[in-house]
Amino acid sequence: MRCPIETEEHAETLLAYCANRLDPAQAAALERHMRSCAACRSFQEAQQTVWEALDTWEAPPVPADFDRRLYQRIEAEGYTWWQRLFQPFRPVLLRQGLPLAAAACLLVMAGIIAQRPGERRPAPAPPAVRVESVQAEQVERTLDDLELLHQFTEATGVEKHSPDSM
Amino acid sequence: MGGAAAALDYDAELMLRVKEGDGASFGLLLEKHRSAVIHFLYRMVQNHAVAEELAQEVFLRVYRSRSTYEPTAKFTTWLFRIATHLALNALRDGKNERGQESLDGSVAELPVRQISDAAPTVEQSMVYRARLEEVRRAVSLLPEKQRAAVLMHKYEEMEYSQIAKVLGCSESAVKSLLFRAYETLRARLAHMA
Ligand SMILES: [Zn+2]
Numbered sequence: 304m305r306c307p308i309e310t311e312e313h314a315e316t317l318l319a320y321c322a323n324r325l326d327p328a329q330a331a332a333l334e335r336h337m338r339s340c341a342a343c344r345s346f347q348e349a350q351q352t353v354w355e356a357l358d359t360w361e362a363p364p365v366p367a368d369f370d371r372r373l374y375q376r377i378e379a380e381g382y383t384w385w386q387r388l389f390q391p392f393r394p395v396l397l398r399q400g401l402p403l404a405a406a407a408c409l410l411v412m413a414g415i416i417a418q419r420p421g422e423r424r425p426a427p428a429p430p431a432v433r434v435e436s437v438q439a440e441q442v443e444r445t446l447d448d449l450e451l452l453h454q455f456t457e458a459t460g461v462e463k464h465s466p467d468s469m
Numbered sequence: 470m471g472g473a474a475a476a477l478d479y480d481a482e483l484m485l486r487v488k489e490g491d492g493a494s495f496g497l498l499l500e501k502h503r504s505a506v507i508h509f510l511y512r513m514v515q516n517h518a519v520a521e522e523l524a525q526e527v528f529l530r531v532y533r534s535r536s537t538y539e540p541t542a543k544f545t546t547w548l549f550r551i552a553t554h555l556a557l558n559a560l561r562d563g564k565n566e567r568g569q570e571s572l573d574g575s576v577a578e579l580p581v582r583q584i585s586d587a588a589p590t591v592e593q594s595m596v597y598r599a600r601l602e603e604v605r606r607a608v609s610l611l612p613e614k615q616r617a618a619v620l621m622h623k624y625e626e627m628e629y630s631q632i633a634k635v636l637g638c639s640e641s642a643v644k645s646l647l648f649r650a651y652e653t654l655r656a657r658l659a660h661m662a
Pocket residue numbers: 305306307308336340341342343344
């Protein structure tokens with residue numbers, strides 16, 4: 304075989320070997336090559352050291368109350384008025400690329416409600432302000448989600464047309 | 470490829486059921502992918518509390534996006550795209566600015582099992598901890614995208630093509646990220662041989 308270090312594959316073959324992702328025939332060919340190639344051998348040894356070092360790094364266990372806390376948050380979100388209002392329009396907004404326009408509308412509306420000049424009450428009651436600011440935050444967060452989804456759909460859409468090589 | 474296609478169908482099918490209002494399917498997805506997501510985020514930000522908070526956010530976003538979900542790609546690609554996006558944002562916002570936890574406090578409970586079957590001596594434990602600290606530091610010093618690529622390649626055993634979709638770049642860009650990241654790690658961890 305040609306020396307992986309000297310070909311355009313760079314170290315891909317050697318990385319795959321250390322990750323145990325070469326098929327047996329490829330692995331055997333590389334092992335034969337390494338017996339006579341000091342450069343590949345030292346690369347492989349160094350990469351093996353990295354691989355084993357990374358193996359020692361265990362992640363901590365999942366916290367016992369992780370699911371409970373998640374379901375609590377999901378439940379808490381399920382009853383916000385804006386989500387019920389917004390949910391049916393999400394696919395349309397997504398397709399037509401209107402999330403920013405929707406954000407602007409909702410934020411302006413929230414702003415108007417929050418800053419409506421003092422009819423009846425000169426200073427808005429603290430609880431109402433808090434609720435509105437939380438809702439504005441949630442709108443922003445949802446729009447963030449939509450943006451991410453949109454980018455993702457675009458990215459995967461493009462990649463769908465290019466065949467997965469190798 | 471058969472295995473990957475089957476996995477795609479199963480997770481995507483579960484997510485489509487979530488879209489139809491089946492909460493139990495969300496529970497199955499959570500059960501199946503929870504650890505991988507938390508572990509990935511922990512290794513990205515190296516802070517327990519931040520990683521947990523981000524993992525909650527990942528699954529919350531999955532749940533919130535159920536009505537618009539379309540199985541255009543593997544479910545895990547989508548999941549890790551959300552996780553990576555949140556991790557990179559958190560790192561940029563300095564959410565882990567309390568800093569990476571030292572091993573003394575955070576991972577003291579981890580089993581020290583690679584040394585021998587017998588209980589490790591104090592000295593062996595100290596050597597092990599020092600090595601672990603070095604590995605963590607070496608990974609944390611990698612640029613964020615390289616770090617994400619290495620973690621997905623090493624611990625999630627993802628193919629280049631899937632990492633590319635998660636990171637929103639080409640496969641050749643992923644190869645280059647991984648090549649540079651491992652080159653740096655080989656230099657930083659060479660003495661551990
Ligand atoms: Zn060679």
